[in-house]
Amino acid sequence: MLLTITTxxxxxVVYQTKSFELGVTNxxxxxxxxxxxxxxxxxxxxxxxxxxxxxxxATGFVGADNSTxxxxxxxxxxxxxxxIQVPGKTRFCYTIIDGEGQKTELNEVGQAISIQEANQLxxxxxxxxxxxxxxxxxxxxxxxxxxxxSQVIRVVRENNPQAKVVLDTSGVALKSVLKGEYxxxxxxxxxxxxxxxxxxxxxxxxNAVLSALTNPIFKNIPNVLVSMGAQxxxxxxxxxxxxxxxxxxxxxxxxxxEGSGDATVGGILSALARGESSVDIxxxxxxAGMANAVEAKTGFVQRSNFDRFLKNDQDIKIQxxxxxxxxxx
Numbered sequence: 001m002l003l004t005i006t007t008x009x010x011x012x013v014v015y016q017t018k019s020f021e022l023g024v025t026n027x028x029x030x031x032x033x034x035x036x037x038x039x040x041x042x043x044x045x046x047x048x049x050x051x052x053x054x055x056x057x058a059t060g061f062v063g064a065d066n067s068t069x070x071x072x073x074x075x076x077x078x079x080x081x082x083x084i085q086v087p088g089k090t091r092f093c094y095t096i097i098d099g100e101g102q103k104t105e106l107n108e109v110g111q112a113i114s115i116q117e118a119n120q121l122x123x124x125x126x127x128x129x130x131x132x133x134x135x136x137x138x139x140x141x142x143x144x145x146x147x148x149x150s151q152v153i154r155v156v157r158e159n160n161p162q163a164k165v166v167l168d169t170s171g172v173a174l175k176s177v178l179k180g181e182y183x184x185x186x187x188x189x190x191x192x193x194x195x196x197x198x199x200x201x202x203x204x205x206x207n208a209v210l211s212a213l214t215n216p217i218f219k220n221i222p223n224v225l226v227s228m229g230a231q232x233x234x235x236x237x238x239x240x241x242x243x244x245x246x247x248x249x250x251x252x253x254x255x256x257x258e259g260s261g262d263a264t265v266g267g268i269l270s271a272l273a274r275g276e277s278s279v280d281i282x283x284x285x286x287x288a289g290m291a292n293a294v295e296a297k298t299g300f301v302q303r304s305n306f307d308r309f310l311k312n313d314q315d316i317k318i319q320x321x322x323x324x325x326x327x328x329x
Contacts, residue, residue, distance in 0.1 A: 002046050002133045002269045005125070005152060006060035007141040008110040009037025009083075010093040011069065012298060014258070020098040034298050035073040036093060038168055038262045039137030041299025045266025045288055046273075047078040048301055054132075054273040057082050059124060061141055063090035063111050082124065086117055095258065103258075112143040126155045131163040133272035135265050136184070138169060146176040153182040164272050168265050170196060178217050186223040188265060188285070194226050209234040210244055210323035225268075225282055227261055230254075233286060236323070237278045245279070247286055248317040252294055259299035263292035266299075267306070279318060286316050 015031045040058055047056040057080035062070050064085040074081045091108035098104075125134075134156050136149050145151075153165055167177060167184035170193040177184065178197075192202045194212055203209050209226050213236045218224050224236040232247040267288025271281040287309040291301035309315045 001055045001131050002273055003131055004039035004043035004058045004135045004137055006037040006039030006137050008139045009040055009062060010091050012036035012093045014095045016097055018099045020096050020104060035070050041259050041262035042135050042137055042265040043079045044077045044299050045263045045301050046269040048303060049270035050273055059083060061086050061113055063088045065089040084121055086111055110141045113141045118144055122155050126159045131160040133164050133269045135166040135269055140173050146172050149173055149177050150180040150182050157182060166265055166268055183220055187221055188225045190227045214323050214325045235282050244321050244323040245318050246321045249290055250315045252290060254293040255296050257293045260289040260292045262299050263301055264289035283316055
């Protein structure tokens with residue numbers, strides 16, 4: 001079984017406009033609403049790519065007042081609903097995309113989670129067996145302690161030691177885990193989140209990203225994938241003698257890149273379930289991210305596009321590269 005965990009999901013409303021200006025009335029061309037949350041998106045993609053070969057479940061917290069849409073979306077895409085209902089509403093997140101593709105976001109604060117509710121989630125995770133992959137996704141819900149994701153990893157390790165853990169978060173939540181005792185098997189920061197983690201600006205150049213991955217903070221993380229949008233990505237694989245890879249992806253007519261990072265996690269999870277090699281797991285993640293970008297819907301892929309990208313070496317090129325510590329550059 002694959003499991004995704006989302007403590008702070010959302011209902012996403014996306015508006016398309018010709019232009020967008022502050023302080024004036026702006027009018028939409030169109031809008032749509034989708035069930036969001038990084039883990040929900042990742043679970044949806046993992047279910048599409050796994051088909052009937054693997055059971056995918058989603059847990060976390062959802063506001064009871066508007067939980068119906070989330071429950072329906074999970075079921076429609078073959079994801080088992082294990083979300084824990086809490087009082088109140090699931091937050092809304094709003095995105096405005098203008099005619100030039102620039103995005104403006106306004107995200108509501110999620111529901112505060114009590115200690116009892118947090119313990120209920122940990123207990124639920126501990127009760128699940130035969131997990132092959134677990135992803136921990138997105139921001140911490142309000143009121144959860146900074147080390148909550150470390151607690152989640154501990155529970156997974158104690159009850160499903162065979163499971164691989166993928167962590168897709170940023171900021172304080174990511175820093176707390178990396179400084180803790182219980183570490184994930186995979187992390188997937190983008191280059192902006194990488195810069196934030198290391199206390200610098202967005203890291204854009206390949207050599208700078210490679211240098212950043214030699215930082216001791218990543219030493220004991222077996223797999224680090226830094227996603228870089230249309231540039232592809234940089235990966236570190238291994239602990240004692242790490243190998244570094246440059247991933248180049250072909251240009252595609254992107255329709256909506258929102259959720260591509262979440263789709264990447266879904267692709268990683270599905271490859272973990274298939275028992276693929278570390279390099280092929282990275283390839284699967286990148287292919288899923290690309291397949292999401294050519295869809296209008298956020299956090300959604302078509303299996304045919306995913307298969308096409310994976311089969312063509314010109315669409316996803318992975319080559320070994322060297323990484324030099326910053327002091328050596």
